[in-house]
Amino acid sequence: MFTFDEIKNFPLISKDYIIHYDSPDGTATMTNDIVFSNVDSDRKNELIKYVESMGFKKYFDKYWGDERWCKDGVIINIKQSDTENTILFLVEKK
Secondary structure, eight states: OOSOHHHHTOOOOOSOEEEEEEOGGGSSOEEEEEEEOSOOGGGHHHHHHHHHHTTOEEEEETTTTEEEEEETTEEEEEEEETTTTEEEEEEEEO
16 A cells, blocks of 8 residues: 555565655655665666666756656656665655
């Protein structure tokens, strides 16, 4: 019920992960995110291919200064920290 479809069929790129559900500030915007730990930095490409295979289009968000993917009002953000060996996959729906 709380898990978005974009997360349900997601490629698990590490056995070490945690899923968060949130509604920031009590607004209608809902987010699901997965933080993968102890993950090889090359695995980020798998996530990008997965997102683009669902029809999401990449754009550069000038305000936040990063790449994002968008389709039908759904925004996906993928962030990687090489120093912490983590990858964050965030889905935002309004």
